[in-house]
Amino acid sequence: MKSSVVSPRELGLRERNKFQKRQRIRAAARELFSKRGYDAATLRQIAHRAHVGLGTLFNYAQDKRDLVFLIFNEELSAVTDAALKMPEPRQPLLDQLLAISKCHYDYFAKDPMRMVDAALRGLSGPVTVSGQAYNSVMPPMSQLTDDEVANILTYVMGSWANGGGKITKAEVAERRKAKPVATAGH
Numbered sequence: 799m800k801s802s803v804v805s806p807r808e809l810g811l812r813e814r815n816k817f818q819k820r821q822r823i824r825a826a827a828r829e830l831f832s833k834r835g836y837d838a839a840t841l842r843q844i845a846h847r848a849h850v851g852l853g854t855l856f857n858y859a860q861d862k863r864d865l866v867f868l869i870f871n872e873e874l875s876a877v878t879d880a881a882l883k884m885p886e887p888r889q890p891l892l893d894q895l896l897a898i899s900k901c902h903y904d905y906f907a908k909d910p911m912r913m914v915d916a917a918l919r920g921l922s923g924p925v926t927v928s929g930q931a932y933n934s935v936m937p938p939m940s941q942l943t944d945d946e947v948a949n950i951l952t953y954v955m956g957s958w959a960n961g962g963g964k965i966t967k968a969e970v971a972e973r974r975k976a977k978p979v980a981t982a983g984h
Contacts, residue, residue, distance in 0.1 A: 820858055820868070823859070836866075881900075914965060917947050
């Protein structure tokens with residue numbers, strides 16, 4: 799299966815500059831959210847750290863929530879690229895799907911609260927799978943109770959050859975009250 803990563807060297811000068819700005823903005827947001835916290839970090843500080851103007855930052859993200867998605871989507875894209883390399887072409891389809899799913903599960907299992915955040919806040923943005931670009935939205939499941947979210951995610955963690963684990967109602971309640979946070983780089 800083909801990787802969706804395009805090398806910056808394959809891009810034209812303008813696209814390469816945009817790519818580099820996006821990378822600097824992501825890195826600055828990740829660093830400042832990690833050091834100062836989501837609430838304390840300002841868009842102006844992030845733009846300054848990324849060596850771009852505030853107006854340029856707004857070309858890439860409208861607010862801090864968008865920056866969290868830029869960070870998360872970057873990590874998820876890398877996981878998807880790795881996952882698509884996992885299955886052996888001669889394996890049965892179910893085994894190939896399990897190999898791809900396992901890679902994603904492993905990503906979320908490192909920090910199960912990522913699954914909680916995705917369930918409560920949803921996901922959005924561009925994703926490329928098998929060379930096909932999608933730009934869709936996974937709506938938040940905020941209508942579910944904390945107990946329902948905990949039970950669903952615990953089930954997922956213990957199914958399809960996943961390693962197991964448990965999400966509690968209290969953990970979901972705590973994440974529901976919290977502001978979105980960026981994850982540190984992996």
